[in-house]
Amino acid sequence: MKNELYFERIITIGNLYLEYIFLEFETEPAFFTCVDNHDKLYLCLCSEIRGGQKWVVSECTLGILRLLITETIDMPSALCIPEHVILVTRDLQGHEKSCMINTYDVDPLDLPMTGTFLKCDTESANQYLMDKESAALEIHLEYNSVQYEDSIKRLMSYI
Numbered sequence: 001m002k003n004e005l006y007f008e009r010i011i012t013i014g015n016l017y018l019e020y021i022f023l024e025f026e027t028e029p030a031f032f033t034c035v036d037n038h039d040k041l042y043l044c045l046c047s048e049i050r051g052g053q054k055w056v057v058s059e060c061t062l063g064i065l066r067l068l069i070t071e072t073i074d075m076p077s078a079l080c081i082p083e084h085v086i087l088v089t090r091d092l093q094g095h096e097k098s099c100m101i102n103t104y105d106v107d108p109l110d111l112p113m114t115g116t117f118l119k120c121d122t123e124s125a126n127q128y129l130m131d132k133e134s135a136a137l138e139i140h141l142e143y144n145s146v147q148y149e150d151s152i153k154r155l156m157s158y159i
Contacts (some may be wrong), residue, residue: 010098033065041065051092074115080106082103087101093129
């Protein structure tokens, strides 16, 4: 089951579903994660809320998420690790547009200041991270189990 649909038809991604909110501003998610239809993880930062909305959407790994939650890297660094990011804009009528840009072309005003670390409910964020890591490990073990069973079947066919 997917979470709430948050963005539709994002360039090169498709739909994104809201997964975890780190920070809110006026009851709106300001810094959060989403997943796509293939459970790929994305960091999302709402950088504008007046006269429409604007987000920076960046592909994220569990390793990056861990570094962010443990305050090993700051928020702008976590968002700018990939070579490209997606900018999403939504006008007052609710129409969305998205475009891919090189990370070095991101307007610094669309990012938190360098040295801004994630301040959130650490206990909840760590639980979210542990749940994500557990799910990833379970998928990895399941995949390896299937591979092992397939190998045994192939070996048995030669006997």
